[in-house]
Amino acid sequence: MKRIILLSLLLGSMFSQPLLAQSATPDFMRSMGKMYVVVAVIVVVFIGIVIFLTYLDNRLTRLENQIHDNDQKQ
Amino acid sequence: MGNISWWKWLGVALIIYTFTAGMLVPLQHGIVEVTPRSARTGEQVTVELTGYNCNYDQQSESLKAWLKLDEEKTLGASSIEVLGPRRLAIGFDLPAYLPVDRRVQDFSLILESKEDGTAILPTALLVTQDSIDPEKGIALWVNTAVNDLTVSTGMTFPFRPIIYETIRNTYFHVALWLSMMLLFIAAVVYSVRYVRNPMPKWDSKARAFTSVGLFFGILGLVTGMVWAKYTWGQAWSNDVKQITTAIALLVYLAYFILRSAFEDPEQRGRISAVYNIFAFALLIPLIYVIPRMVDSLHPGAGGNPAFGSEDLDSTMRMIFYPAIIGWALIGAWIANLQYRMDAVREEWIERLD
Structure with missing residues (x-):
């Protein structure tokens, strides 16, 4: 859970970066024919995949621990 | 490469192709804006024009421009002055009458360039007339035939007003969404197999594919919101497509909550398999039927298919279809990891008994 909170904080700070840049130069996201919107979409997809991998990793760790603990008991 | 199946590598290759071609192919020549918009x-009238993906200063001789109402009624430009590589001043001598029996009529602007190809801006100029005489107008407006248009050769993506470069999101947002459909179909197939023959592996596969499908669906919704922010004006505009999508995703989210409510694997498997079939039956009207029956900002509203010939040209199809398969294979890989993990647990529990 801690890791998820940390990760979301990290992502939050990453997303506020383009927002800050946007207020400095009003059309950052719309410059270059709105190319940065495509970049943002790809970044969102990648972050999503990373979050899903983290969830899978946690499930695998839980299974590993279950098997490990049981072996020690025997 | 070890135990990795061929289809996983195929998925990776297709996604690499999608990223490379999807990002490298340039947009066609287009018109970003003209001022003034009325006359x-x-x-x-002298219209100042800003172009996209063009080099006007290197081909000032070959440029041609028209105001166009339909195939027959056009007006050629009286002068074209190059202001910069992407800026033009186009003069039109507007006749005294319009070829229509209305006071105001909108005209498209066609800009022909030998080097960059033809660009069209629909509803570029609104022309107002004081007195109406369509017969005189028709005689005045049939002055220049639009011909010898240059069709841009090579690989390019269509230039669309407002959309611009974000047309490339077709390979990420749209393709991801369609591959989500493929994953949900796979999930429903395994649920049906579980109902017919309740083996734990069918339930585990159905669960795995549904989770990846839901994950792709959430990504589709979020990427759609990012895209909408810069094309529709705001991330969430309570558009019918957004609302029905959110409902469909909640229905699938409930699948996982339902699963967690059962201790007994057989009971859980049976009820969640039936629920999954129900959820899929609900998904189709929610995302394919309802958004087409009412007005929506999303392409595909008002009865037209989401991708007409207007939206996808043959170059885009060359990347769009591989992208769908690529994302679906990547999703299947993630699902594959999940149900193999379940199988390991299953085997371990069996060995304990």
């Missing part, structure tokens, strides 16, 4: 009959 009166009988006056000389």
Whole structure:
């Protein structure tokens, strides 16, 4: 859970970066024919995949621990 | 490469192709904006034009421009002055009458360039007339035939007003969404197999594919919101497509909550398999039927298919279809990891007994 909170904080700070840049130069996201919107979409997809991998990793760790603990008991 | 199946590598190759071609192919020549947007009959109007993906200063001789109403009624430009590589000043001598029996009529602007190809801006100029005489107008407006248009050769993506470069999101947002459909179909197939023959592996596969499908669906919704922010004006505009998508995703989210409510694997498997079939049956009207019956900002509203010939040209199809398969294979890989993990647990529990 801690890791998820940390990760979301990290992502939050990453997303506020383009927002800050946007207020400095009003059309950052719309410059270059709105190319940065495509970049943002790809970044969102990648972050999503990373979050899903983290969830899978946690499930695998839980299974590993279950098997490990049981072996020690025997 | 070890135990990795061929289809996983195929998925990776297709996604690499999608990223490379999807990002490298340039947009066609287009018109970003013109000023002014309105004029009166009988006056000389000079339209300042800003182009996209063009080099006007290197081909000032070959440029041609028209105001166009339909195939027959056009007006050629009286002068074209190059202001910069992407800026032009186009003069039109507007006749005294319009070829229509209306006071105001909108015209498209066609800009022909030998080097960059033809660009069209629909509803570029609104022309107002004081007195109406369509017969005189028709005689005045049939002055220049639009011909010898240059069709851009090579690989390019269509230029669309407002959309611009974000047309490339077709390979990420749209393709991801369609591959989500493929994953949900796979999930429903395994649920049906579980109902017919309740083996734990069918339930585990159905669960795995549904989770990846839901994950792709959430990504589709979020990427759609990012895209909408810069094309529709705001991330969430309570558009019918957004609302029905959110409902469909909640229905699938409930699948996982339902699963967690059962201790007994057989009971859980049976009820969640039936629920999954129900969720899929609900998904189709929610995302394919309802958004087409009412007005929506999303392409595909008002009865037209989401991708007409207007939206996808043959170059885009060359990347769009591989992208769908690529994302679906990547999703299947993630699902594959999940149900193999379940199988390991299953085997371990069996060995304990």
